Amino acid sequence: MQHIKLFFCLLPSLLGFKVWSYTDQKPNVFFCYGKFNPTEIKGYEYVILESKNFNASDIKKVKSLNGKVLAYISLGEVNSQSKHFNKLKDITLGKNENWDSYYLDLKSDSTSQVLFSEIDRMLSEGYDGLFLDNIDNFTTFGPQKDQKAEIVAFIGNLKRKYPQHFILQNAGIELLEDTHNFVNGIVVESVASNYTFADNNYKLREKNEYEEYIKKLNLIRKKYRIPIILVEYADTQSLYNDIQKRILKTNFLYFIGTIDLQGVPNFTN
Known part of the structure; x- marks a missing residue:
């Protein structure tokens, strides 16, 4: 997923948070890579931000009203609007046309x-950890599939440098055998x-596809004992409700938003 911005609900049975009924389910985490007033976000266990939109003072305010605050960074691609794009643009491997981003060469x-x-730089501003995007780029069918060793080494080095920080991996399930000791969730x-x-x-x-996927994820959760977060996409309140009805039964962490994820989802219909 490129530059996602999410809300998701943390698993009560594993993490000890308040249990909500299906009718009043409230997400425990707020993800947003757009701009917002830092004082408007309150009561979330985790908040994930695009660091270019906030300064250290903003982060301090968000932390005073919420739990941990994580910063977004892609290890597979760099967007043309990123602060560090100019430093990397001449050593990238091609363009992802869907997101105006360029594939990174970890070699x-x-x-x-x-x-x-x-x-x-980001962690020095007060973030409690990182959300690592585009890890699936380094899997069997990804554009950087020949850099599996490099991404695993990078994440390992990252955790060794920042052992107390919360590291959230996006996708790349097949790499968990090698990364699960370095990340706190996926x-x-x-x-x-x-x-x-x-x-x-x-x-x-499709229902049968969904059920098979959930079985696979349950096995992964049991094997690695780390939180799994389901990120889902909807454009109407009706679809949101249908998705929520499915995943609340699984006790997985989750988020439901629109594909651009630029702000707080506001569904109609």
């Missing part, structure tokens, strides 16, 4: 140096829902 020492410099997209870019279509995933 290059320069790439790793720039990424760590950006991470150091995000999986479009399990209950099935957004397609070609036609900009929001819909539910």
Whole structure:
């Protein structure tokens, strides 16, 4: 997922948070990579931000009203609007046309140096951890599938440098065998829902596909004992309700938003 901005609900049975009924379910986490007033977000266990939109003072305000605050960074791509784009643009491997971003070359020492410099800068501003995007780029069918060793080494080095920080991995399930000791949770997209870019279509995933996916994720949760967060996409309140009805039964962490994820979801219909 590129540059996601999410709300999701943390697993009460594992993390000890308040249990809500289906009718008053309230997300425990707020993800947003757009701008907002830091004092408007209150009562979330985790808040994930796009660091370019906030300064250290903003982060302090968000932390005073919420729990942990994590910063977004992609380890697979760099967006043309990112602060560190100019430092990486000449050593990228091609363009992702869906998101106006460019594939990173982790085989290059320069790439790793720039990424760590950006991470150091963000964490120095007071963030409690990181959300690592585009990890699926390094899996079997990803554009950087030949850099599996490099991404695993990078995440390992990151955790060793910042052992007390919360690290959330986005996608890349097949890499968990190698990364699970370095991350505190994993995000999986479009399990209950099935957004397609070609036609900009929001819909539910077929029931049999969804049920098989949940079985797979339950096995992963049991094996690695880390939180799994389902990130789902909807464009109407009706679809939101259908997705929520599915995933509340699973006790997985979750978020439901629109595909651009630029702000607080506001569904109609």
